[in-house]
Amino acid sequence: xxxxxxxxxxxxxxxxxxxxxxxxxxxxxxxxxxxxxxxxxxxxxxxxxxxxxxxxxxxxxxxxxxxxxxxxxxxxxxxxxxxxxxxxxxxxxxxxxxxxxxxxxxxxxxxxxxxxxxxxxxxxxxxxxxxxxxxxxxxxxxxxxxxxxxxxxxxxxxxxxxxxxxxxxxxxxxxxxxx
Amino acid sequence: xxxxxxxxxxxxxxxxxxxxxxxxxxxxxxxxxxxxxxxxxxxxxxxxxxxxxxxxxxxxxxxxxxxxxxxxxxxxxxxxxxxxxxxxxxxxxxxxxxxxxxxxxxxxxxxxxxxxxxxxxxxxxxxxxxxxxxxxxxxxx
Amino acid sequence: xxxxxxxxxxxxxxxxxxxxxxxxxxxxxxxxxxxxxxxxxxxxxxxxxxxxxxxxxxxxxxxxxxxxxxxxxxxxxxxxxxxxxxxxxxxxxxxxxxxxxxxxxxxxxxxxxxxxxxxxxxxxxxxxxxxxxxxxxxxxxxxxxxxxxxxxxxxxxxxxxxxxxxxxxxxx
Numbered sequence: 001x002x003x004x005x006x007x008x009x010x011x012x013x014x015x016x017x018x019x020x021x022x023x024x025x026x027x028x029x030x031x032x033x034x035x036x037x038x039x040x041x042x043x044x045x046x047x048x049x050x051x052x053x054x055x056x057x058x059x060x061x062x063x064x065x066x067x068x069x070x071x072x073x074x075x076x077x078x079x080x081x082x083x084x085x086x087x088x089x090x091x092x093x094x095x096x097x098x099x100x101x102x103x104x105x106x107x108x109x110x111x112x113x114x115x116x117x118x119x120x121x122x123x124x125x126x127x128x129x130x131x132x133x134x135x136x137x138x139x140x141x142x143x144x145x146x147x148x149x150x151x152x153x154x155x156x157x158x159x160x161x162x163x164x165x166x167x168x169x170x171x172x173x174x175x176x177x178x179x
Numbered sequence: 180x181x182x183x184x185x186x187x188x189x190x191x192x193x194x195x196x197x198x199x200x201x202x203x204x205x206x207x208x209x210x211x212x213x214x215x216x217x218x219x220x221x222x223x224x225x226x227x228x229x230x231x232x233x234x235x236x237x238x239x240x241x242x243x244x245x246x247x248x249x250x251x252x253x254x255x256x257x258x259x260x261x262x263x264x265x266x267x268x269x270x271x272x273x274x275x276x277x278x279x280x281x282x283x284x285x286x287x288x289x290x291x292x293x294x295x296x297x298x299x300x301x302x303x304x305x306x307x308x309x310x311x312x313x314x315x316x317x318x319x320x
Numbered sequence: 321x322x323x324x325x326x327x328x329x330x331x332x333x334x335x336x337x338x339x340x341x342x343x344x345x346x347x348x349x350x351x352x353x354x355x356x357x358x359x360x361x362x363x364x365x366x367x368x369x370x371x372x373x374x375x376x377x378x379x380x381x382x383x384x385x386x387x388x389x390x391x392x393x394x395x396x397x398x399x400x401x402x403x404x405x406x407x408x409x410x411x412x413x414x415x416x417x418x419x420x421x422x423x424x425x426x427x428x429x430x431x432x433x434x435x436x437x438x439x440x441x442x443x444x445x446x447x448x449x450x451x452x453x454x455x456x457x458x459x460x461x462x463x464x465x466x467x468x469x470x471x472x473x474x475x476x477x478x479x480x481x482x483x484x485x486x487x488x489x490x491x492x
Contacts, residue, residue: 006421045340077432267448
C-alpha cells in the first residue's frame with residue numbers, strides 16, 4: 001500500500017531549531033498550500049466560534065508550537081508532552097501563580113488535558129490582555145492562536161476553545177519569561 | 180527472552196471481542212471416563228507470554244508437547260508474533276485418544292527449552308472415588 | 321461498492337465532528353471516541369467492511385494526492401488507522417506499517433496517527449488461536465460413538481482461526 005508515495009520519496013523538511021540551551025528541537029515544515037476543503041472547514045469553525053477574530057487565512061507550514069516558538073517557520077509535532085515542557089524549562093519560562101499574579105501581553109498560555117502531572121498537551125498561544133467591557137473592569141486574557149497545522153490564525157478569549165466538548169474538561173497554565 | 184505469564188489447559192476459551200478479555204472454561208485437571216479407550220474431544224492449551232521491546236524484533240517459537248501414556252510425544256509449534264509486548268498462544272487439540280488411565284502431560288517449550296507443564300490425570304474406571312473426592316459408599320451386605 | 325462506513329470519513333460532517341486537529345496523541349484518542357470511527361471499527365470486526373474494500377477505498381482517495389499541497393483526506397486515513405488498530409490481521413499490519421513509514425509532509429497527520437496506533441498496538445496482546453487434530457498415525461482411536469477414526473474422511477491437520485468465518489464476509 002502507498003507504494004507510489006514511497007517511490008516518490010517525499011520527505012518532511014525541517015530547519016535548525018534549538019532551545020536556549022542549544023538542544024535541537026525536532027520539527028517539520030508542512031506544505032504551505034492548503035486545499036479548499038480545509039479553507040471551508042476553517043470558515044465553518046469561524047461561524048461556530050463566532051467570537052473568534054481571524055488574523056490570517058489557513059496555512060500549513062507551522063502549528064501552534066511553531067507559531068509561538070519558531071516564528072511561524074516550522075511546526076513541532078512529535079512527543080509534544082515532553083518537548084513543550086523541555087522548551088519551557090530550557091528557554092527560561094516559569095509558571096505563573098494565577099493566585100497572586102496576572103498574565104500580561106506576551107506571556108504564553110498552554111492547554112492540557114490534565115496538569116500535575118502534565119498530560120496530553122493540546123495547544124499553546126500568545127496572551128494579549130484586553131480591557132473588559134466596563135472601563136474599570138479587570139483586563140481579560142485573549143490568545144493569539146494557530147489552532148492546528150492547517151488552520152488560520154485567530155484571536156480568541158482564553159476559554160473560548162473547542163476542548164471542553166472533546167474531552168469534557170481541560171486545564172490551562174500561563175507561562176512567562178518575566179522575572 | 181519472552182517470559183511465560185501462565186500456562187493452563189482447559190476445555191475451551193472464550194474471547195470478548197470488545198474488551199479482548201479471555202475466559203478459560205473448565206480447566207482440565209481430573210478426568211473420570213466411563214470406559215477406556217476414551218477420547219478427549221478438545222483440550223485447549225493457553226500460554227501467555229510477556230515480551231520486552233528488545234525481544235519483540237526477534238523470532239521465538241513456543242512449542243506445545245502433548246505426552247499421552249503409551250504414545251509417542253506430539254509437538255505443535257507456534258511462532259510468537261513480532262512487534263507485540265504480549266502474546267496469547269491458544270492451541271486447541273482435537274480428538275486425543277486415551278487408551279488407559281495415567282497422566283497426560285501438556286508441556287510448553289520456548290525455543291526448545293522447557294517453560295511449564297500442566298498435568299491432566301485420567302482416572303481408572305470406577306475406582307471407588309467419586310468426583311467430589313468422597314469415597315463411594317460400601318456395597319450393602 | 322464502497323461501504324458507507326468508509327465513505328462517511330470523507331464527509332464534511334465527519335471532519336466537523338473532529339474539528340480542530342489536535343496533536344497526534346490527543347487526536348488519536350479523539351478518533352477512538354468518535355462515533356463514526358467506532359461504527360467503522362465494528363463494521364471491520366464483523367466483516368461488513370472487508371480488507372479488499374478498504375484497500376480499494378484507500379487506492380481511490382490516494383488518487384487525489386497532490387505533491388506540495390496538504391492532503392485533504394489525511395483525516396480519513398488517520399481514522400481508518402484508529403478503527404483498525406486493535407484488529408489482528410496481516411492487512412492491518414500492512415496498512416499501519418506502510419502509513420507510518422511515510423515521511424511526505426502532505427501526510428504528516430495520518431502518518432503520525434499511524435505511529436501512535438502502532439505504539440498502542442504494541443501494548444495489546446496478540447491472540448493466536450489454532451485448532452489442530454491429534455495425529456491419527458500415533459494411535460488408532462475411536463470416536464465417542466465408537467466409530468473407528470480411520471473410517472472418517474481425512475481432515476487438514478491445522479485449521480487457523482485468525483480470520484472471520486465466511487458467513488460474515490460481505491457478499492459482492
